[in-house]
Structures are given as structure tokens and as C-alpha cells.
Amino acid sequence: MERKLTRFAAARMASAFGSGRGAQLGPLRLVDTAPPSIPSQDWFAVAPLLSGICGSDLASVDGRSSLYFEDIVSFPFILGHEIVGTMVDDGIAADGSALTKGQRVVIQPVLGCVARGLEPCDACRSGEVGRCGCLSHGHLKPGLQTGFCHDTGGGWSDGHLVAHASQIFAVPDSLGDDDAVTVEPMACAIHAALRAQAGADDTVAIIGAGTLGLGVTAAFGFLADTGRAQRPARLLVAARYPVQRQMAAKLGAQVVDPGHLDRAVRSATSSLVVGRPSGRGGLLSGGADVTIDCVGSAESIAEALRITRPGGRVVLVGMPAKVTVDLAPLWHREIELVGAYAYGSEDVAAGSEVTFDLAIEMAGSLHTGRLVSAAYSLDRFEEALAHAGSAGPRGAIKIVFDVRPKRAVTQRED
Amino acid sequence: MRPRPGFVLEVDRSTPPTLMWKGEGFGLVKLPVGSRVVYAPEPFEALDDPEGAIRHALEHPTGESEPLSALLRPGMTLTICFDDISLPLPPMEAPDIRQMIIEAVLDEAASAGVDDVVLIAALALHRRMTEPELRHALGDRVYDAFAPHGLLLQHDAEDPSNLIHLGVTKHGEDVEINKRAAESDLLVYVNINLVAMDGGHKSVATGLASYKSLRHHHNPETMTHSKSFMDAPASELHSANWRMGRLIRDAGVKIFQIETTLNTDTFPGNFQFLQKREWEWSLKDRATFLAASKALDAAPPKMARQILHSIKAPHALRSVYAGEVEAVHEKITADVWAQQGVAVAGQTDIVTMGLPYISPYNVNSILNPILVACLGLGYFFNLYRGKPVVREGGVAILFHPTRPEFHPGHHPSYIDFFEQVLTETTDPVVMHEQFEEAFATDPWYIHLYRTGHAYHGVHPFYMWYWCSHAMKHLGRVIIVGGDPATVRRMGFHPASTLDDALEMAKDVVGPDPTLTHLHTPPLLLADVT
Numbered sequence: 001m002e003r004k005l006t007r008f009a010a011a012r013m014a015s016a017f018g019s020g021r022g023a024q025l026g027p028l029r030l031v032d033t034a035p036p037s038i039p040s041q042d043w044f045a046v047a048p049l050l051s052g053i054c055g056s057d058l059a060s061v062d063g064r065s066s067l068y069f070e071d072i073v074s075f076p077f078i079l080g081h082e083i084v085g086t087m088v089d090d091g092i093a094a095d096g097s098a099l100t101k102g103q104r105v106v107i108q109p110v111l112g113c114v115a116r117g118l119e120p121c122d123a124c125r126s127g128e129v130g131r132c133g134c135l136s137h138g139h140l141k142p143g144l145q146t147g148f149c150h151d152t153g154g155g156w157s158d159g160h161l162v163a164h165a166s167q168i169f170a171v172p173d174s175l176g177d178d179d180a181v182t183v184e185p186m187a188c189a190i191h192a193a194l195r196a197q198a199g200a201d202d203t204v205a206i207i208g209a210g211t212l213g214l215g216v217t218a219a220f221g222f223l224a225d226t227g228r229a230q231r232p233a234r235l236l237v238a239a240r241y242p243v244q245r246q247m248a249a250k251l252g253a254q255v256v257d258p259g260h261l262d263r264a265v266r267s268a269t270s271s272l273v274v275g276r277p278s279g280r281g282g283l284l285s286g287g288a289d290v291t292i293d294c295v296g297s298a299e300s301i302a303e304a305l306r307i308t309r310p311g312g313r314v315v316l317v318g319m320p321a322k323v324t325v326d327l328a329p330l331w332h333r334e335i336e337l338v339g340a341y342a343y344g345s346e347d348v349a350a351g352s353e354v355t356f357d358l359a360i361e362m363a364g365s366l367h368t369g370r371l372v373s374a375a376y377s378l379d380r381f382e383e384a385l386a387h388a389g390s391a392g393p394r395g396a397i398k399i400v401f402d403v404r405p406k407r408a409v410t411q412r413e414d
Numbered sequence: 415m416r417p418r419p420g421f422v423l424e425v426d427r428s429t430p431p432t433l434m435w436k437g438e439g440f441g442l443v444k445l446p447v448g449s450r451v452v453y454a455p456e457p458f459e460a461l462d463d464p465e466g467a468i469r470h471a472l473e474h475p476t477g478e479s480e481p482l483s484a485l486l487r488p489g490m491t492l493t494i495c496f497d498d499i500s501l502p503l504p505p506m507e508a509p510d511i512r513q514m515i516i517e518a519v520l521d522e523a524a525s526a527g528v529d530d531v532v533l534i535a536a537l538a539l540h541r542r543m544t545e546p547e548l549r550h551a552l553g554d555r556v557y558d559a560f561a562p563h564g565l566l567l568q569h570d571a572e573d574p575s576n577l578i579h580l581g582v583t584k585h586g587e588d589v590e591i592n593k594r595a596a597e598s599d600l601l602v603y604v605n606i607n608l609v610a611m612d613g614g615h616k617s618v619a620t621g622l623a624s625y626k627s628l629r630h631h632h633n634p635e636t637m638t639h640s641k642s643f644m645d646a647p648a649s650e651l652h653s654a655n656w657r658m659g660r661l662i663r664d665a666g667v668k669i670f671q672i673e674t675t676l677n678t679d680t681f682p683g684n685f686q687f688l689q690k691r692e693w694e695w696s697l698k699d700r701a702t703f704l705a706a707s708k709a710l711d712a713a714p715p716k717m718a719r720q721i722l723h724s725i726k727a728p729h730a731l732r733s734v735y736a737g738e739v740e741a742v743h744e745k746i747t748a749d750v751w752a753q754q755g756v757a758v759a760g761q762t763d764i765v766t767m768g769l770p771y772i773s774p775y776n777v778n779s780i781l782n783p784i785l786v787a788c789l790g791l792g793y794f795f796n797l798y799r800g801k802p803v804v805r806e807g808g809v810a811i812l813f814h815p816t817r818p819e820f821h822p823g824h825h826p827s828y829i830d831f832f833e834q835v836l837t838e839t840t841d842p843v844v845m846h847e848q849f850e851e852a853f854a855t856d857p858w859y860i861h862l863y864r865t866g867h868a869y870h871g872v873h874p875f876y877m878w879y880w881c882s883h884a885m886k887h888l889g890r891v892i893i894v895g896g897d898p899a900t901v902r903r904m905g906f907h908p909a910s911t912l913d914d915a916l917e918m919a920k921d922v923v924g925p926d927p928t929l930t931h932l933h934t935p936p937l938l939l940a941d942v943t
Contacts, residue, residue, distance in 0.1 A: 255837075256833070256834075257833060260829070260830075260833045263829060263830050263833065264830070264833065264834060266858060267830050267834065267852070267853075267856060267858075270852075270855075270856055270857055270858075271857075271858065272857060272858045272861055273858060
């Protein structure tokens with residue numbers, strides 16, 4: 001990714017024809033470049049195997065990211081923060097265990113204080129590395145994550161990237177590469193599910209059934225099945241496309257057409273519609289205890305505020321940019337609007353656990369590699385991004401780059 | 415000239431194509447040679463003096479009843495209940511038969527010095543009528559005399575303060591009906607017997623009942639064992655209503671029942687060709703058919719609906735009886751069969767039905783997919799006595815676009831039923847057990863039923879239950895022209911043409927099936943031997 005305003009503008013225009021189309025004209029280029037150097041002690045080189053395409057990646061490629069991120073990225077950078085790779089040499093993992101050359105690892109990409117050689121801030125000290133505020137300080141150039149920082153490289157590379165020991169987690173042999181590449185988004189999903197603070201009697205509505213929406217759906221089941229959190233009484237997932245609907249149903253959710261989510265929440269919670277006999281677009285007298293917005297658009301946030309009960313909670317998981325939303329219901333109904341970004345450590349029933357450890361366990365038990373629909377080589381990045389940008393309509397969920405040697409493009413069966 | 419009876423035509427090479435309704439439009443379909451077409455009898459002549467016939471009925475009661483005038487006295491409470499918007503179909507040209515009868519009853523009441531009179535639309539769980547609909551049914555004079563004073567009510571099955579529990583039948587059925595009606599010194603019920611299942615004890619026991627009461631017979635078990643609804647001795651729905659009606663009577667509710675039959679003159683003026691036999695169409699009929707069918711096909715569905723729902727039927731009063739419920743009903747039902755009955759010899763492998771734009775539950779509204787199923791499988795399928803027209807394991811082919819369109823104000827719970835229930839199950843028993851109560855007790859649906867113009871939350875379940883017998887009886891249901899996703903969600907099979915449908919049907923009934931087409935409307939009742 002290069003910092004060229006003309007290319008950002010072109011990408012933004014191109015993306016009007018579909019998410020991911022910015023790859024054709026925008027700031028993303030496929031180049032040969034020297035691998036990043038090891039910044040300091042406790043940093044190790046990792047050779048990517050698979051690297052996912054995330055919604056935030058598409059926003060970057062399409063020039064639609066919020067200007068908020070301008071000071072916490074450093075150009076040029078190599079995209080890719082959902083990564084499973086192999087150790088280039090022996091190394092050390094986040095838990096202090098030894099790693100051997102060739103061993104498979106996943107990268108927890110947040111570049112917090114420890115990775116930056118800083119004294120841990122309050123957030124990092126308490127394990128909330130996702131909340132680290134020092135993302136432009138220390139011995140690294142600015143970058144909220146690997147994949148957005150000039151100095152670390154990223155997963156969309158067939159060379160190697162560098163990762164601090166605190167970022168590296170060993171992959172058990174029982175996990176396939178497909179499962180492992182979903183560990184990072186599943187960690188986000190687990191964090192989001194726990195941010196919901198849903199109780200056993202609660203109704204939870206999830207807007208969006210892409211990787212994150214399905215991941216959060218899966219996370220509720222995983223956390224309940226393992227006794228780490230309560231299972232909400234009702235889990236409604238608004239899923240538009242057949243593949244999303246099938247997957248959400250397999251994960252135990254009540255699947256709802258997005259156009260009818262408000263009606264489904266209304267009937268699930270025996271609410272009334274305020275002032276709209278048709279029920280269309282009206283505010284609910286009650287509503288979901290928690291709504292998890294995995295889209296992050298003005299429309300989805302507005303809908304979340306409409307269908308959440310007074311005193312309820314809206315968790316914003318999908319990455320928003322600048323949006324215009326009427327916050328009157330938030331004020332009047334005293335709804336909590338909370339963000340859910342990344343991971344760190346989580347308070348679960350048994351105590352505190354590292355989110356990535358939970359995600360690795362979940363990826364293994366639920367085989368979340370099922371979400372990976374297609375893999376592309378880097379030289380077909382334009383196709384890959386176009387596919388990712390229209391994943392739902394094309395019957396896909398997660399698109400990844402496959403940089404393993406001698407691998408052709410593959411299309412997964414499910 | 416004496417109207418000709420209904421008959422069964424056998425299609426041969428010279429038979430012209432058959433008129434086929436397909437929702438908000440119609441076309442001509444060439445049925446296979448050898449098919450049978452069941453034509454309704456021609457409409458009976460209207461009574462020369464309907465007002466005189468009504469007055470005669472009121473003063474010469476049927477069964478063990480005194481004349482109306484003898485039942486009226488000063489100081490008494492009188493409640494006049496009447497059938498709602500669901501009858502007749504299409505709505506009749508003014509004056510509506512309800513207006514004519516209620517004006518006659520009110521004249522008698524005024525003469526007798528009765529001044530505590532309340533009118534109640536017997537909605538059961540149907541939607542409340544709008545002011546224009548009430549004005550059309552009752553006339554401006556009655557409406558303006560009662561409505562402004564709060565004396566024109568619409569039955570509210572969710573108003574506990576105006577319901578009374580009269581007891582439980584031997585079968586354990588709660589009987590809970592409108593309190594004002596039950597506690598009045600006299601309850602006059604004005605009934606339109608459009609088909610043979612209308613009227614009798616069903617008028618009060620269903621029309622004025624609560625959900626608590628209705629659920630005892632509006633369920634899959636009862637509906638499956640009603641073979642058919644039009645054949646009283648074979649109808650469990652009829653039996654349940656009779657048990658309840660007799661309990662109401664024995665509880666001391668004094669009912670003076672007025673039942674009426676209309677002739678089957680269904681379409682006015684230029685649309686008369688819709689009730690003619692195709693080979694008798696005049697040049698003008700053919701031209702009108704062409705113009706109307708092309709215009710309706712070209713019009714957006716909303717506009718086509720508006721055109722068709724503006725049609726008022728030239729129905730005319732054919733007979734009227736008043737007095738004791740069961741005696742009145744027996745006579746009227748015989749008259750309905752006389753007007754609508756058609757002898758049909760033997761069953762068929764395939765029955766075809768063109769579904770029109772209207773059913774009892776979408777007057778001035780949209781025939782949504784659930785109502786499409788109900789009209790075809792709940793109503794048309796059940797227009798028989800003896801045996802169904804189609805054999806067990808046979809195929810029903812319906813013609814209707816079956817778009818996933820709903821009237822949000824009239825049918826709010828239907829939308830959720832379609833999205834939340836039919837996506838899980840199409841089995842009436844399963845949905846009865848797993849979903850019905852939540853819909854029936856949903857406070858928003860109750861709110862809309864009581865204050866808006868919405869059918870009760872449980873109503874789509876009842877519509878689906880009406881199909882129970884047909885769904886159990888048939889080997890396959892095919893909808894020609896139906897939206898494929900919608901049709902499949904309902905557990906049926908979409909087809910693009912009759913030929914496609916016949917090919918699909920042959921998988922079920924074999925390679926050389928017999929086919930019978932029900933040429934309705936106008937209404938007919940098949941007496942299948």
C-alpha cells in the first residue's frame with residue numbers, strides 16, 4: 001500500500017462499482033521488495049502460508065478507511081494481518097515457550113507497547129493490548145497492527161514478515177492451515193461476544209453474517225459449550241445470502257432475512273412497534289438486550305439503535321468510517337454503544353484467558369476453516385479482492401491468499 | 415328463462431380454451447382433451463320484493479320461535495350482530511343485504527319502543543372494518559344513527575371486560591363470547607350464507623368468540639377431520655360449533671337468527687363474461703376479455719388490485735329465513751346447495767383451479783401467499799360433499815402468481831409467519847405446537863388487532879390449518895406461475911405452464927391422468943359421487 005492521494009481517489013471511485021474494485025486503480029500494488037529487518041531482540045521472521053482478506057483490508061484498498069487511522073499507519077506497508085505462517089528460525093512464543101524453525105504459528109497482529117520496546121501502558125499491562133494507545137511510538141514506525149506498519153511487513157507476502165515474541169502463538173498440529181488462518185478473526189469474534197455481556201435470558205441480535213458475524217455466532221456457542229460464558233436465550237442473525245444462512249443455522253442461530261430483523265426481534269421480545277402500524281422502520285418498545293453490528297454502516301448502526309431495548313447495549317464490531325446517525329434513541333433510551341476491536345485477554349467464568357488462546361481452541365473445536373471459501377495466489381490479487389468484496393453474493397465467506405510454495409488457486413467445497 | 419343448472423363438460427377438440435383466473439388477472443388455457451370442467455349453475459333470479467321477503471321472514475319465523483315483533487318490548491336490550499367484511503365476495507352492490515335486514519329489524523324495534531340497541535360487527539379474529547366498509551355494509555342512515563353515539567361496535571376478542579365465559583362443552587371446549595351480545599335480552603344475528611358452511615351456530619359461537627374459545631376448533635385436528643367444511647355431517651368444525659351453540663342457547667342467550675342466500679350473480683356489466691361459459695361468449699365478451707386481460711397483465715399488481723377490488727357484485731337476495739338457529743340454517747343450507755350444487759361423477763387424478771384476486775380475508779387488501787394456499791386448499795378444495803373432487807394421493811394445480819407480497823396493516827403477523835414459521839415448518843401440527851401461542855399472545859399483534867385494522871396474530875395459523883385436510887389428502891400441490899421461492903417455502907411445487915405442471919403431476923399420479931377443472935367463481939359446490 002502506497003500513500004498516493006490520486007490513487008486513493010481512484011480507488012474510491014472504482015469501489016463504487018463494488019467493494020474490492022479499488023485494487024485495480026488504487027494504492028495497492030504487487031511489488032518485489034526487501035523483507036523487513038529484525039527490529040530488535042525478541043523479534044522473529046515468519047514466512048506466511050495463508051493470509052486472509054478482512055473488511056478493514058478492503059476499506060484500505062478501496063480508499064474508504066477513516067482518516068482516524070492516518071496517524072497510526074505507516075506507508076508504504078504490506079497488508080495482511082490474518083496470518084498463519086512458519087518460523088523462519090527458532091524463536092520464542094508469547095507464552096515464553098520455544099519455537100523451532102519451520103513450526104507453524106499464528107500472529108496476534110496488534111503492535112502494542114511490548115512489541116514497540118516501550119514500558120507497558122495501563123492497557124497493555126492489564127492485557128488489553130487492543131486498547132494500547134501508543135501505536136505510533138517506540139522503535140517501530142506507526143502501525144496499529146502488523147499489516148498496517150511499514151516496519152513489520154504483512155501477510156500478503158511470499159517473503160517473510162517480522163513479529164515480536166508477544167505476537168506469536170504456536171499452532172497445534174490438530175489445526176489445519178485453513179483453521180489457523182481464521183484464528184485472528186475468531187479472536188475478534190470472541191472478544192466481541194464477550195463485550196456483549198449477554199445473560200442467559202437475553203436476546204442477542206447480530207447484524208451481518210460475514211466472517212465476523214458468523215464468528216461471533218460461533219463464539220457464543222463455543223464460550224457456552226466450554227462453560228466460559230452464558231448462552232443467550234435467543235441468538236438472531238440477519239443473514240442475506242444462502243451460504244451465510246446455512247452456516248448461521250449450522251452454528252445454532254435463528255436465521256433472519258436482514259429486511260425482517262426488526263420484525264424478528266420484535267416478535268422474539270414481544271415488543272410493540274412505536275407509532276408504525278406497518279412495523280416497518282419503527283422503533284421498538286422493547287427490543288434486543290444486545291445488538292452486535294458486524295457491518296458498521298450508518299444504516300446498520302441506526303437499525304441497531306432501533307431494535308435494542310432501552311438500557312440495552314450495541315456492540316460495534318464491523319469497522320465503521322465516518323457515518324451520519326441520529327443518536328436521539330441512544331440518548332433517550334440510554335443505550336450503551338460500545339466498540340469491539342481486536343483482543344488481548346478476556347474475563348471468562350474461570351478467570352482471565354488470552355483471547356488468542358481461546359481462538360486457537362475454538363478454531364480447532366469448531367473447525368472454523370469451514371469459513372474459508374477460496375484461496376488465491378498473490379499475482380491474482382485483483383480477482384481475490386473482487387471476490388472478497390462480493391463474497392456473499394458469490395457464495396463465499398472468507399477469501400485468503402495462499403502463498404505456500406507450488407500451490408494453485410483452489411476453491412473450497414464449503 | 416329458468417337458470418340452467420351446473421354441469422360437467424368433457425373437453426374435446428372443439429372445446430374453446432377455458433377461462434383461468436391467476437390472481438389479479440386471467441387468461442385462457444387449453445385443457446387436455448378428455449378433461450372435465452365443472453361449471454357452476456347460472457345465478458337464480460333475484461327476489462322481486464326483497465324488502466317484503468325480509469319482513470315476511472321476520473314475522474313468520476322458522477322453527478320454534480316467536481315473530482320478531484313479539485320478542486321486542488320497551489326497556490329491553492337488543493343487540494344486532496352482523497357478518498363482517500369477509501362476506502359476500504366480491505362485496506355486493508349497494509344496498510348491501512345487511513343494510514336491508516338491519517333497517518327492517520330497527521323499524522320493528524322502533525315500533526316496539528326498544529331504545530337500547532347496539533350493533534356489533536361479528537369479527538371473531540378478523541380485522542376491524544373501516545368506516546367506508548361499515549357504511550357500505552349498513553348504509554349511511556344506520557351508520558350515522560349508531561356510530562357517532564358509540565352504539566356501533568366491532569367485536570373485540572381481546573377485551574376481557576366485554577367477554578363472558580358461558581361454560582365448557584362435554585368435549586372440554588370453552589365457550590366465551592361477546593358479553594353485551596350474550597347478556598342482551600335479544601341477540602339478532604344477520605347472516606350471509608355465501609357457502610354451505612356459513613351460518614347456523616357458527617355465527618355466534620365463532621363470530622363473537624374469543625381466542626380462548628376459537629382455539630378449540632380452529633386447529634389442525636378439527637380441520638383435518640372436516641371432510642368437508644361444506645358437508646355438515648362430515649365436518650368436525652360444524653360439530654364443534656353446534657356443541658358450543660347449543661351450550662350458548664342452554665345458557666339462556668336468546669338468539670333470533672336471520673340467514674340469507676344470495677344468488678351467484680358475481681360480476682357486473684362488462685365483467686359478466688367471467689361467469690359465462692366460454693363458447694357462449696359474444697363478440698363483445700371476447701373483446702372485453704382481451705382488453706381486460708391485457709390491461710390487467712400490463713398494470714402493476716397494485717393497480718390491477720385496485721381495479722379488481724373496485725368491482726361490486728350484483729348479488730341479489732335469493733332467500734331469507736329467520737327464527738330458531740338450527741331450523742333456519744337447515745332451510746338456508748338447502749337453498750345454498752340448490753343454487754351452487756353440481757353433480758360430479760367420480761373423482762379425478764388432478765384438479766385444477768384458477769385462483770382469483772379475492773378471498774374472505776383480503777377484501778380491499780392483498781391475497782398474500784398464505785391466503786393463496788388457504789383459498790386453493792382450504793376453500794376451493796373443500797367445495798365438495800361426499801368425496802373430494804380429486805382422489806387421495808392426487809394432485810392439485812393452482813394458478814396464481816403467489817408473490818411474497820403482504821398488506822402490512824392488515825396482515826402483520828402473516829409477514830412474520832412467512833418469515834419465521836414457514837422457514838421452519840409447513841406441518842400444521844408442528845406449528846400449532848411450537849409457534850401458535852407466541853403469535854396468539856403477542857402484544858403487538860393484539861394491539862394492532864384491537865386498535866388498527868389487522869387480523870389477529872394467530873390468524874395466519876388458522877389459514878394454514880384450513881389447508882390441513884387438503885395437504886394430507888393430496889400427493890402434490892403445484893402452483894402455475896407462482897414465485898418459485900415463495901411456492902417452495904410453502905412446501906409446494908412451482909411450474910411455469912400447465913404443460914410443465916402436468917408433467918410434474920405425472921410423477922405422482924401416473925402417465926395418463928384424469929383432470930377436472932373447477933370453473934369458479936361463481937361459487938359451486940361439487941356433489942361428488
